Amino acid sequence: AIRMTQSPSSFSASTGDRVTITCRASQGISSYLAWYQQKPGKAPKLLIYAASTLQSGVPSRFSGSGSGTDFTLTISCLQSEDFATYYCQQYYSYPSFGQGTKVEIK
Amino acid sequence: EVQLVESGGGLVQPGGSLRLSCAASGFTFSSYEMNWVRQAPGKGLEWVSYISSSGSTIYYADSVKGRFTISRDNAKNSLYLQMNSLRAEDTAVYYCARASQEAGYDYWGQGTLVTVSS
Numbered sequence: 749a750i751r752m753t754q755s756p757s758s759f760s761a762s763t764g765d766r767v768t769i770t771c772r773a774s775q776g777i778s779s780y781l782a783w784y785q786q787k788p789g790k791a792p793k794l795l796i797y798a799a800s801t802l803q804s805g806v807p808s809r810f811s812g813s814g815s816g817t818d819f820t821l822t823i824s825c826l827q828s829e830d831f832a833t834y835y836c837q838q839y840y841s842y843p844s845f846g847q848g849t850k851v852e853i854k
Numbered sequence: 855e856v857q858l859v860e861s862g863g864g865l866v867q868p869g870g871s872l873r874l875s876c877a878a879s880g881f882t883f884s885s886y887e888m889n890w891v892r893q894a895p896g897k898g899l900e901w902v903s904y905i906s907s908s909g910s911t912i913y914y915a916d917s918v919k920g921r922f923t924i925s926r927d928n929a930k931n932s933l934y935l936q937m938n939s940l941r942a943e944d945t946a947v948y949y950c951a952r953a954s955q956e957a958g959y960d961y962w963g964q965g966t967l968v969t970v971s972s
Contacts, residue, residue, distance in 0.1 A: 749916075782958030784899075791949055791962035792891075792899065798957060835899055837958060842913060843889070843901040 750774055750838050754846035760854040765826045769849045771819040771836035780840035783812055783821045786848075787832045795834075796821065826851075856880040856961045858950050863966030870940050870970070876933040876950030876963055884908075884928035887953040890935050892946035893965075902948070903935065918944075940970045 751774040761767050771781065779799040784792035794803045796812035799819055809824040823830055831853050836846040862874040876888070890902040903924040904913040912924055923936040933950050947967050951959035 780956070784958075786899075791964055792959075793962075794958050794960050797954070797960075801957070803958075803960065837899075837901075839953075839956070839958065842915070843904070845899040845901065848898045 750777060750841055750844055752836055752838055752844050752846040754834075754836055754849050756849060757847065758850040758852060760852045761826055762854045763826055763828055767823045767826055767851065769821045769834055771814075771821070771846050773817045773819075773838055776816045777838045777840035779815045780838055781812075781814070781819050782837045782839065784835045784837065785830075785832045786835065792835065856952070858952065858961055858963035860948065860950055860963040860966040863948065863968045865969045865971065866940055867972050868941060868970055871936070871938045872940065872968060874935040874937065874948055874966060874968070878931045878933065878952075881952075883931040888926060888933045889951045889953055889959060890924060890933075891949045891951050891959070891962075893949070894943075894946040900946075904953070905933070937968070940968075942970050944968060945970045
């Protein structure tokens, strides 16, 4: 099974900050990586797929990069509605998710 | 509008069974692969099971293999998860999710809570 490790597990940031979340796969997954945003009590929402392709309707302040084993999600200018938990997911083989990164208000 | 609506969750005793359903609308259900994903209270997401568009290919997470059965009825636009021999660690919100071709899970239901407790 491919293990996905996100870092950090949580952090505090302010509106307007540029934030980066890292996801590392235990083996190469090419670009078969997605990022999701989840708010409390809600289903996850797809933000990015194929490591760097923005899902339709997702604001352009979100971006993704990476391939192989190392990936990043960047939010260029954090907005109030972006405070949430973010998950990476590999779909190269049997799907697996990272443990999540909670972005909290500083 | 794409909609996925889960139902069938509830409280069940350890060792019991439950069948979850996911009603799909707003898209050609028979053209899409589907998945079940769960989330234990306060925990992260865990993929549970996958079924191809025709139902001919099925995969399970090791944690549920031999106990859970995924199925679909394309004529009824419905996805199912039969859960047997339930354990306390199966307690979670269960989501059905549509898989977009090599593009992650683009639509999710609102989830249904399964609680396994005596």
